[in-house]
Amino acid sequence: MGERGPIIISTEDLWLIIIAAAMGTIARVLVLKVDYKQYPSYPNGCLIHVVLAFIAASIGAVAIPAVKSNNYTAVTFLALAIQHFRDVRKTERESLxxxxxxxxTPRGEAYIDGIAKTFEARNYLALVVALSSAITMEAAIALQWGITIQVLAGVLIGTVVYQIISRFSKGKTVGDIANVRLAKIKVEGTEVSVEGIFVTNLAGTENAQKMIADEGVAVIIEPTQKNFTIALHNFGQRKAILFEATRTLGTKRYNFTRKDFEKGRVVILLVPIVRDDEKLLAVVKNTPLLESVKKSYAVLKPKVMGD
Structure with missing residues (x-):
């Protein structure tokens, strides 16, 4: 038996793999934001996610050339990649x-589950964008278009797929369903309230009373529709809001979240290390709505007889 010759990758396939892998990686980098949530951490957290994105994009990029060369075994890497991404989600969850x-203050399991799912889904984003670019460039090769047209077509379709998936997967924030404003804290003896909403009766010492009165800051979150009260009153959602507020400004000692059952409002009160009212309002408004609290209110509407 003669020896098998070396496997030579054509110029078209080489460009296909490079462009598709690059598009998938870039798509992941574009949604990799290090903002007030400080997650993923910088720089190690970012490096981990960028490397995972490159691996996901590379798998999507080589899938089409592998199928074209009848190397169907290589396609099984797609299944292995999906399992790997699920393990990434599990690792993220355990780490948090x-x-x-x-x-x-704790994030809460609902918030952690949402973060883990988000980072798993963004690896799929890299894979799908790379796969879309690869399929497009392979179609351009079959039509015998030039290299320049192949590259432009792959970049164009990859960009379109990225935009579609990004818009589809973009979640809402607290600011989308509620008005957020500063509120006045009232301290009477050991009791602390905010605009008539009872917060705590644990201010038992003069030092505690003075600290809350002088350094405390409170925020009122008012739902713009009655239905939104369901999401805002969810314990996991309120913990997520309080976590983002304390993570951004720090906490000297006290932090509370309370519900107003009559008007559906939510109160956040804390004694921050850094007093920055504008930043506090911004961070509360930008806290994401957790997937576990989202509801489809259309299914709650009563059905008309005969429908």
Whole structure:
């Protein structure tokens, strides 16, 4: 038996793999934001996610050339990649749960689950964008278009797919369903209230009363529709809001979240390390709505007889 010759990649396939892998990686980088949530951490957290994105994009990029060369075994890497991404989600979740006791206030399991799902989904974004670019460029090769047209077509379709998936997967924030404003804190003896909403009766010392009165800051979150009260009153959602507020400004000692059952409002009160009212309002408004609290109110509407 003669020896098999070296496998030579054509120029078209080489460009296909490079462009598709690059498009998938760039798509992931564009949604990799290090903002007030400070997650993923910088720089190690960012490096981990960028490398995972490159791996996901590379798998999507080589899938089409592998099928074209009848190397169907290589396609099984897609299934392995999906399992790997699920393991990434599990690892992210376990890591964040392990850090709960080190934070000013816990994120809560609902928030952690949402973060883990988001980062798993963004790896799929890289894979799908790369695969879309690869399929487009392969179609351009079949039509015998020039290299320049192939590259432009791959970039164009990859960009369109990225825009579609980004808009589809973009979630809402607290600011989309509620008005957020500063509120006045009232301290009477050991009791603390905010605009008539009872917060705590644990201010038992003069030092505690003075600290809350002088340094405390409170925010009122008012739902713009009655239905939105369901999401805002969810314990996991309120913990997420309080976590983002304390994570951004720090907490000297006290932090509370309370519900107003009559008007549906939510109160956030804390004594921050850094007093910055504008930043506090911004961080509360930008806290994401958790997937576990989202409801489709259309299905709650009564059905008309005969429908």
């Amino acid at each position: 749960l392990g850090l709960e006791q080190t934070e000013y």
